[in-house]
Amino acid sequence: MTDPAQPPKPGVNQWKTLDKDLHRIGLLEEATQFVSRPLVAPGLALAFVVLAGLLAAVLTGAQAGTAIIVAAAVIGAYMALNIGANDVANNMGPAVGAKALSLGWALLIAAVFETAGALIAGGDVVKTVATGILSPDAVPDSGQFTWAMMAALLASALWLNLATWLGAPVSTTHSIIGGVAGAGIVAAGWGAVNWGSLGMIALSWVVSPILGGLIAAGFLALIKARIMYVADKIAAALFWVPVLIGVMAGGFATYLIYKGLGALLHVSLGTATVIGLATGVIVWALWRPVVRRQAAGLENRKKSLRKLFAFPLVASAALLSFAHGANDVSNAVGPLAAIVQMAGGNGISGEVSIPLWVMVVGALGISVGLVLFGPKLIQLIGSEITKLNPMRAFCVALSAAVTVIAASWLGLPVSSTHIAVGGIFGVGFYREWHAERRAQMLGLQKGRPVPVEERSRRYLVRRAHLATIGTAWVVTVPVSALIAAGLYLAMTAFAG
Template structure:
């Protein structure tokens, strides 16, 4: 009888079995991979709740604080997954940063912005949407804030899943409005403030897109379309970097460093002007050295914009962390204060442990779920290179300065995405202009048919329509969801 261990057929069968086992392991790893992010996120949410109980000393309302901390952590995860893409998407889309590098920079600067300069005092009733006294009792106020926080987080989660960057501030505003109406009626809502917020839906993207297009026109007309591109770049790139330094200095003083230093708009602009001129002077020899040996073509220009683009993305992340962390922890801080002291106040100080939950939540959300929106903003709306992405980043900061000067309400999300749209639509207009110019110069030259030209549009209309629709319905969707959640909580507590 033949030894089975030495039978080659036995070895073939063993190889096939091992191959099947390897395939099963591979399939299992692919199937389980999508669950890693939600699993880690759930662990973070639970740890945030437990930490909140420990920090508040396990008092009578510790369960309320635990639930509120979990909701705040969930909201922070969603802010990281959705909002941060607006800052990092252009740099990744332009290949100035890898996805890993973008996430690492954003995690560091978002956390630093939240912890160093994050909202020391926040209007927890979403910037005056409803009056706390209209809620009646402390319990009603707490349930309303919980409903607002949960509805805003759920809406941002849905928007991220769909692939639409939305304003987390508008989501919180909608949530607070819906809970306020459900708790105290339509009279409790400040409709003038809602009108101001609605105006930002139009003002933010139009202003951001216009300023981004203006900077792209400047780069094209003064550098790209010149015969000697490198010589033109040596003159204009230091100017553009100086503008960036001045604008971002003013932006950070006004928006990102309010906790550390408080100055008026005029002083901020003066500080920005001084820093901008100094940066321009420093960059002249730097750009001259960088441009030595570069070929006279557009591709060479990308080298000169790479580092400024990375720096601008980092500064935007710092300012975003300082400002938008309040969307996650503002309502949470209000709930903590109301549950412990019974005080219904328009503004509350935010404890440090609450800020830590917000900062870590944004970082975890970006790391676990951010790449999808980063890719969409950076590469799926329109094609970006370092020059175009630089215009978007510069527009994001410039628009806030202009809006502050004019007293206009703006949304950072709408500004950044509007900047991407502005760059794309400007490229379409510029391409059409050049085609018309070529046709006038050479009437017999063949051109694209109208159908082919429509197909070759430089901005994807499907993404454009999806994002615009998401912006329009953010406040009403969050409001309706919040009202439903508040009603269910009220029924359950009776």
């Protein structure tokens, strides 16, 4: 036995036991941090939801229906978090995938512009509950209408949460409409639902991605034919890049005025288009010298062209986020505002006034959800479907604005989510077709045809994502409806 009074022998570590204990503590700390890290985002999300409920309680005071309003505020905040986690990825994914923006800058820009769009242009009045899918007059009493809206809001939020976890970008508008329809059927019967509107929504499942994909592929074909595969690429870019940026500016100006700022300006589509055309011409004239300066000293190769598309791509992502915040915030705050108005003893006659605090909950919820949970789908959209560079991503962003305007002129329903994802698939499939065509031409010219089996393995689009996303789109409305129907029955049974 070692005498404590004796000095330790040379070469003997007298701190061996202490070192082992400290090592165990260090490993325990590392394990604790590893386990707790995934809980940070849900914890912050829970804190935001609780704060939304407290805000509703403070602002509504002791008036009748306060408990219902607080519960609705909590569910509305949860819905806004899921909108930010799922839908905003469509705006920022292409820019991140093209490496025009880092993920951190993308989250910051999207959060700022989503919040600005929601608060500035979100509007203080929206149509009753998801574009008239369910009318309050069709529901027997105000209490049942309130429970139907609560069930619809929670059902759509739960489905968005599941879709985000599965890695499937879905339409938040379709989610809330499905929830309203499902709860409305249980509350008031099949006749309470506007089936014509639901039919148009089903049509948008097909129209939106195909139209977005074709337009994005068309712009990419133009860029390849007129800029990338010509002898003097820089000279071609000096002409075409300002033209494309002018088209982008005109398209976004029309989109923002007609869709994003419609609640403030109340302009017709024709007037918005004229303003957009004027904006496009002005931006084209202003951007020509900018492109000339950027192109100075660039080598005559395809990689050099990416520099000319980087800033326009970032600008388009920011504008898309602003327009998204202005439009889709109503998916969270529309039903919430209807509940607040009904619970306060005020009837609903076709329109729902949105209080400022409700808009703040929706706007901040979208941004918080984006920052906490958005990176997963941003990475999926930006890099896992097909490889994007600034030119391809620019085509996707440009197609989003142009498709919405074209569909508005044609009177066709479209989904911004489906357009953006369809645009990415359109760019990817066009790349496959173009690569196949060039492989055939080059193979024949060199006397070594590329075997069909080899070419078939050169896929540039991941088919697994096509199946997953397509399935999620198709089941969004029915799944949201079924969840809402079950929740409505549970809520009304609990309420007695």
